[in-house]
Amino acid sequence: MGVSYNYHPDYESALLRGVEEPRPWDLQTLISSLCEPQHNLLDIGCGTACKLIALTKKFKQIFAMEPNPSMLAKAIQNITLNGINSIFLISGLADSLPFQDNSFDFVTVMLAPHNAAEIYRVLKPGGYAILETIGERDKHELKLKFGYADNQLRGQLSNLKENTVKEVAEKEFRALFSNVTVQNGFWKTYYTREGLELLLEQTPTIKDYNRTLDAAALTQVCEALKTAKGIELTQHRVLITSKK
Ligand SMILES: C[S@@+](CC[C@H](N)C(=O)[O-])C[C@H]1O[C@@H](n2cnc3c(N)ncnc32)[C@H](O)[C@@H]1O
Structure with missing residues (x-):
């Protein structure tokens, strides 16, 4: 997802986030169960840093890395508004982490690109890598309604066979790390049509989504997946935890 x-x-x-049924795991609880107050954490592709604010009390220092200047600017605003002085924002890319070897107790990647070798390099021996990534069956019911472009389904990851994301991640991390666990997670989320329009405009879910040109496809989704709770979609994430 080098988007x-x-x-x-x-x-x-x-x-845009919809109303979620409970997830099969809670990242904050998982990270909190493994960390100690003297630990430091690097988060790759932090976006607006909103997920890190809840973790500040758990870590001595958090380094939040993000390549997009407008996301970084919003992240600075978020941490300033919350009066936090232990999160340090850095511009950088997953494939070339601007840190020395053996620098961090934890590296997290939440729905952002990763490079397992780079994560391994910057982790201290005994450090943990925790990643949550989008699975190939995420919102698949919706993606199938948006058809093809250039002989490929337009849905992000839709062309991959079932279990591909889990299998690729497993191979990548087992080659380097010990104590690797990889699991698929599925849960339902309910949206309004307006929420789906925002989601499709703000994320790469459907390649070249256009609110006007794709209105008929979205209407089909809304009609086919309508429930009393809203338009029902299945989320698919893959969770990887590993130790250096
Ligand atoms: C879906 S957002 C996730 C943001 C945040 N981690 C979260 O879960 O709320 C993906 C983020 O990854 C960033 N990103 C894109 N390409 C990247 C790369 N090559 N290296 C690091 N981050 C990248 C994007 O700018 C964006 O902020």
Whole structure:
């Protein structure tokens, strides 16, 4: 997912996130169960840093890395508004982490690109890598309604066979790390049509999504997947935890 995200206020809209049924795991609880107060953490592709604010009390220092200047600017605003002085924001890319070897107790990647060898390099021996990434069956019911472009489904990851993301991650991390666990997680989320429009505009879910040109496809999704709770979609994430 080497996609460039520009910050837009809709990115933080609750409508865009929908109403979620419980997830099979909670990243904050998982990280909190493994860390100690003297530990430091690097988060790759931090976006607006909103997920890190809840972790500040758990770590001595958090280094939040993000390549997009507009996301970084919003992240600075978020941490300043919350009065936090232990999160340090850095511009950088997953494939070339601007840190020395053996620098961190934890590296997290949440829905952003990763490079396992770079994560391994910057982790201290005994350090943990925790990644949550999008699975190939994420919102698949919706993606299938948006058809093909250049002989490929337009849905992000839709052309991959079932279990590909899990299998690739497993291979990548087992080659370097010990104590590797990789699991698929699925849960339902309910959206309004307006929420889906924002989601499709703000994320790479559908290649070249256009609110006007794709209105008929979205209407089909809304009709086919309508429930009393809203438009029902299945989320698919893959969780990887490993130790250096
Ligand atoms: C879906 S957002 C996730 C943001 C945040 N981690 C979260 O979970 O809320 C993906 C982020 O990865 C960043 N990104 C894109 N390409 C990247 C790369 N090559 N290296 C690091 N971050 C990248 C984007 O700018 C964006 O902020």
